[in-house]
Amino acid sequence: MNLLSIDALTVDRGTARILDRVSLDVARGETVALVGESGAGKSTIATAIMRLLGDARISGSIALADAGDLLALREPDMVRLRGRRLSMIFQDAGAALNPAYTVGAQLVSAVRRNLGLGKRDAHARAVELMTQVGINDPEARLSAYPHQLSGGMQQRVMVAIALAADPDLLLADEPTSALDVTIQAQIVRLILAQTRARGAACIFVLHDLALASQACDSVVVLYAGQVVESGPVRDVLDNARHPYTRQLKSCVLEIGRDDLVAPEGTVPSHEDMPAGCRFATRCPRAQDRCWADAPPLETARGSHRFACWNPE
Amino acid sequence: MPTPPRPVFELKDVEKVFQVRKPGQRFGRKTVGLRALDGVRLSVEQGASLALVGESGSGKSTLLRVLLGLDAPTDGQARYRGRPIRAVRDEGADFARDVAMVYQDARGSLNPRMTVGALIAEPLRRFAVVPAPEIGARVATLLTRVGLPADAAGRYPAALSGGQVRRVAIARALASDPSVLVADEAVSGLDVSTQAQLLTLLRRLQQDMGLTLVFITHDLGVASFLCEQIAIMYLGRIVETGPTDAVLTSPAHPYTAALRDAAPKFFEPIAEPLPGEIPSPLDLPSGCRFSGRCPRVQPDCHARDPHLARSRTRSVTRSVACLHPLAPVDGAGPVAPANPGPAPEQTRPD
Numbered sequence: 232m233n234l235l236s237i238d239a240l241t242v243d244r245g246t247a248r249i250l251d252r253v254s255l256d257v258a259r260g261e262t263v264a265l266v267g268e269s270g271a272g273k274s275t276i277a278t279a280i281m282r283l284l285g286d287a288r289i290s291g292s293i294a295l296a297d298a299g300d301l302l303a304l305r306e307p308d309m310v311r312l313r314g315r316r317l318s319m320i321f322q323d324a325g326a327a328l329n330p331a332y333t334v335g336a337q338l339v340s341a342v343r344r345n346l347g348l349g350k351r352d353a354h355a356r357a358v359e360l361m362t363q364v365g366i367n368d369p370e371a372r373l374s375a376y377p378h379q380l381s382g383g384m385q386q387r388v389m390v391a392i393a394l395a396a397d398p399d400l401l402l403a404d405e406p407t408s409a410l411d412v413t414i415q416a417q418i419v420r421l422i423l424a425q426t427r428a429r430g431a432a433c434i435f436v437l438h439d440l441a442l443a444s445q446a447c448d449s450v451v452v453l454y455a456g457q458v459v460e461s462g463p464v465r466d467v468l469d470n471a472r473h474p475y476t477r478q479l480k481s482c483v484l485e486i487g488r489d490d491l492v493a494p495e496g497t498v499p500s501h502e503d504m505p506a507g508c509r510f511a512t513r514c515p516r517a518q519d520r521c522w523a524d525a526p527p528l529e530t531a532r533g534s535h536r537f538a539c540w541n542p543e
Numbered sequence: 544m545p546t547p548p549r550p551v552f553e554l555k556d557v558e559k560v561f562q563v564r565k566p567g568q569r570f571g572r573k574t575v576g577l578r579a580l581d582g583v584r585l586s587v588e589q590g591a592s593l594a595l596v597g598e599s600g601s602g603k604s605t606l607l608r609v610l611l612g613l614d615a616p617t618d619g620q621a622r623y624r625g626r627p628i629r630a631v632r633d634e635g636a637d638f639a640r641d642v643a644m645v646y647q648d649a650r651g652s653l654n655p656r657m658t659v660g661a662l663i664a665e666p667l668r669r670f671a672v673v674p675a676p677e678i679g680a681r682v683a684t685l686l687t688r689v690g691l692p693a694d695a696a697g698r699y700p701a702a703l704s705g706g707q708v709r710r711v712a713i714a715r716a717l718a719s720d721p722s723v724l725v726a727d728e729a730v731s732g733l734d735v736s737t738q739a740q741l742l743t744l745l746r747r748l749q750q751d752m753g754l755t756l757v758f759i760t761h762d763l764g765v766a767s768f769l770c771e772q773i774a775i776m777y778l779g780r781i782v783e784t785g786p787t788d789a790v791l792t793s794p795a796h797p798y799t800a801a802l803r804d805a806a807p808k809f810f811e812p813i814a815e816p817l818p819g820e821i822p823s824p825l826d827l828p829s830g831c832r833f834s835g836r837c838p839r840v841q842p843d844c845h846a847r848d849p850h851l852a853r854s855r856t857r858s859v860t861r862s863v864a865c866l867h868p869l870a871p872v873d874g875a876g877p878v879a880p881a882n883p884g885p886a887p888e889q890t891r892p893d
Contacts, residue, residue, distance in 0.1 A: 268734035269705075381820055382599075411598035412761065412805040416816035423813075438734065441807035468809065482735035484742070484764030486791050486806060491768060493739035497704060 232296055234259045234399055234432050235280070240291035242275055242284065242456075247501035249275050249287070251456045254528075257400065259296075262423065262433045264443035264464070266479070267453035270498055273436045276453075277402040280434075281319055282309050296399075314345045318393040320422075322405040324385035328377040334388045335373030338395065345396035360391040364421060383414035390422060397429050404436040419446055440483050444468050449534070452476045455498055455509040458528065462535030472531055472542040475510045508540065516541045549625040551723055551755050552587040552610055557619035559605050566825060577824050579605040580616070581779040584851060587772075589722070592749060592756040594766035594787060596802070597776030600821050603759050606776070607727055610757065611644060640670045643716035645726040649709045653700045659686075659711050660696030666718040685714040690744055706737035710744070717748070723755040724748075730765060742768055763806050767791055775799045778824060778832045781851055785861030795861065795868035797839050831866065841867055 235257040242250040250272045257263050265273040278284050280293055282301055293301040298312060321327045329337060335357060342353040342360070354373075361369030364387040377385055386406060393401055403422060407415035423446060426433045437443050443450050444464055451461040452475065460473040471477045478494050496513045505511050511521040518541055526538045559580035565573040580602050587593050597603050608614040609621050612632035621628045623638065632638045646652040653662055663682045667673060673681050683693050689710040700708055709729060716724060729745070730738045746769055749756050760766050766773055767787050774784040775796065783796040794800040804814035817836045822828060828835045830845040837844065844866055851864040 268736060383820055411821075413598065413801060413817045414820065416805045416813055420813055420816060439807055440735075441809050444809045445807055445811060445813045465810075479735060482739040483809075484735075484739075484762070484768050485808060486763050486767050486803060487788070488764065488768060491739050491743055493743045494736045497706070497737070 233257060234261075234296050236292075236294040237276070237280075238292045238294070240276070240279060240293060241289070242272075242279060243288040244286075248504075249456055249501075250279070252291070253453075253456075253458050255451050255458065255461060257432050257434060259399070260427070260430050260432055261449065262426070262435065262447045264435045264437050264447035264450040265453060266437050266440055266443050266450060268438070268479075268498060270455070271453035272456040273453055274404050275456075277319065277404050277434060277436055280400075280402060281313060281317060314341060314393075314398070315396045316399045317402065318396070318398045318400075319402040319404065320386070320389045320393045320406050322408055324389045324406075324409075325377060325382065327389060328385060330377055333374050333376055334380065335375075338373065338388065338392055341392045341395045356395070357391075360395055361388075363394075363425060364388070364391045365417070366391075382410050383418065386410065386418050387421065390418070390425065394425055394429065394431075397431070399431055401426055401431055401433045402436075403433060405438065406435075407442075408438065415442075440468060440480050441485065452479065455504065457509060458536075458538065459510065460535075460537040460539075461528075462531070462533070466532065466535035470535075472535075472537040473510075473539045474514050474516050474541075474543060476537075477543060478513075478515075508538075516543075548589055550586045550588050550622075551591075551624060552585065552628075552757070553620075553622040553625075554583050554585040554606075554609070554616075555620040555622075557583040557585075557606075557609060557616040557621055559602075559609060559614060560617040563825070575825060579779055579824065580609065582619070582850065583779075583781055585774060585781065585784075587755060587757060590753050590755055591772055592758065592770040593772045593774060594770035595757065595759045595774050595776060596761065596763060596766050598761065598821055600778070600824065601776040602779040603776055604727070605779075607725065607757075607759060610725060611642065612638065636670060640719040641721050642723040642725060643719060643721035645709075645712050645716050645724065645729045647728040647731070649712040649729075650700060650705075652712055653708065653715075655700050657699075658696065659691075659698055659700070659703070662700075662711060663696075663714050663718055666715060670719045672719055681718075685718055688717065688748070689714040690740070704737075705733055706740065709733070709741055713741075713744070713748075717752075721754070723757070725757045725759075727759045728761070729758070731760065731762065738765075745769060763791060763803060775802065778821060778827065780832065780864060781862075782833065782865070783861075783863045784851070789861060793870040795863040795870040796833075796865045797837050797869060798833050800869055801836075801838070831864075833865075839867060839869070 233256045237253060237255050240250055240253045265276060267273055289302060295301055338357045339353045342348055342356045348356060357373060358369045361372060366372050366387055407418050435447055447464055449462060450464045450467045452459050454475050460467055460476045494513060499512050505522060507523045507525050508521040511517045520540050526540045528536045528538045530536050557580055560576040560578050562574040563577045565575050595603050609616055612628040615629050623631050660682050663685055664678050667678050667681055682696055686693055686695055691710050730741045758770055770787055773787040773790050774781045777798050783790060783799045791803055794803055801817045819836050822835060830847055831849055834840050834844040847866060849864045849866045851862045
């Protein structure tokens with residue numbers, strides 16, 4: 232059984248449909264990348280799983296093993312899941328940490344709340360967590376305020392807080408895009424090592440396809456709020472069937488590349504969304520049918536799926 | 544015989560020291576010098592494209608401010624076509640007209656209460672590039688050149704996407720018909736498809752207009768696509784420079800190699816990252832300032848501070864500031880600890 236099963240998740244805000252019938256599964260211990268451009272709905276999925284979307288209208292279901300449909304839970308039950316079975320780290324760790332409290336106070340409070348430990352035990356656990364996330368001299372760092380730490384250190388603290396209660400699923404929303412490349416490698420390796428050590432699953436929201444291929448087991452490609460392709464990372468990124476996945480990959484500038492064909496146009500706005508395939512306006516392979524009918528997700532092989540009338 | 548043209552920018556041993564409050568004290572007035580640039584040598588020829596690459600705190604932005612004449616070097620010389628940048632800048636508008644800038648925060652660099660048309664017309668009028676009646680037509684030409692529709696002229700920056708805002712910033716920079724374009728992270732933080740569109744645009748503009756390009760980026764893929772030359776910075780120094788292809792194919796400095804390895808590559812295991820973080824410029828390690836993180840550190844690296852050694856191999860100029868470089872670079876090969884070697888610039892007693 233899957234740890235998390237999202238079925239036909241649809242999110243509307245005002246007149247805009249931000250997510251449209253998104254379905255995806257996460258197995259225990261699996262690492263899944265959500266990739267796509269801004270506005271594709273990557274962060275919305277992560278936020279919906281944590282049920283932090285505020286006043287948006289949500290339909291569909293998000294089933295978590297042993298907890299049922301998260302969308303049907305009462306808020307107090309959801310509060311008990313956050314931090315214990317589900318936790319999240321954000322792109323801007325500096326903004327996610329409270330500037331008025333030391334990192335120790337914030338880490339210890341997470342440990343006490345989620346593990347029910349007393350003060351002394353919580354402190355010991357906090358020191359242990361700081362060591363696990365690679366922070367030297369943890370005792371001293373616990374009394375530092377967030378602004379006294381570098382961006383990489385802040386993100387390490389966020390990882391420590393998120394993993395304090397050994398959650399089943401970690402949601403990492405662009406955890407390294409604000410960091411320098413040498414620090415990015417450190418943090419990604421840290422998240423992978425720590426989630427693997429705990430047997431936790433991880434959903435990475437990423438915009439870097441190359442990083443997704445390095446860090447994740449499977450990948451979900453989103454375009455304008457819909458899943459256009461998903462499956463094992465090799466199948467999707469090495470043998471993409473959807474033209475959008477191919478286009479996205481062709482834009483990744485690896486060192487030494489000299490050829491770059493820039494795709495035309497931009498993602499359509501919610502007001503001008505085409506009736507058929509949402510990618511039709513930019514697709515080099517669009518046919519008449521693509522403009523009229525939205526393609527369903529079809530199975531290519533195994534769990535590799537794509538939504539395209541005229542696949543590669 | 545005509546004298547060879549002077550480089551657009553020439554920096555000789557440029558130092559920039561900022562006085563900052565002494566760390567650890569809250570109310571005192573004692574200050575210490577923070578050396579943001581330390582002995583930077585750089586030459587940018589007419590028509591060249593140079594990528595300045597480094598992580599936060601490496602001095603990229605300070606170098607940029609020196610190039611634009613916004614900050615005077617504390618020591619050393621910063622010249623623009625043979626004359627001190629600050630003096631040229633103080634003389635009048637010619638420097639500002641010839642050296643255009645695209646800022647990292649493109650949206651923040653545009654007045655939100657002016658339309659795109661008015662924003663692009665402003666430099667046209669300021670520098671009297673064209674007679675007043677022709678301004679509208681020139682705005683339209685510039686919009687086309689950066690790939691924006693003509694009706695964008697009537698819109699406000701708030702109505703534009705991130706990619707479109709960057710195009711407006713580029714159009715505004717090109718309005719004065721500059722020969723030099725300086726861009727600070729002009730394509731960072733954008734979606735890859737938008738980034739690809741802007742990069743192909745910048746490359747075409749550089750080729751068509753013969754622009755000299757100084758491009759600050761942290762992305763080696765962007766640097767190798769757009770720029771012929773590259774300079775890698777670490778803690779206020781240029782640690783390696785040369786033709787981008789050569790430097791990235793066989794880096795001579797271990798830091799360059801680490802940056803190259805840290806860039807994500809399809810389906811390769813994530814490279815062993817460099818340990819630690821960039822140290823504080825107020826607390827530099829002795830000897831080579833990379834020694835604390837260097838995977839190839841030798842005992843003498845903690846004692847001697849390597850300086851950028853220039854060399855010329857088959858008309859290709861490469862330089863590296865490393866006592867034990869990875870790739871053989873003429874004049875900067877491994878130096879025995881007992882013998883400092885003949886290159887006078889290699890080590891300099893501090």
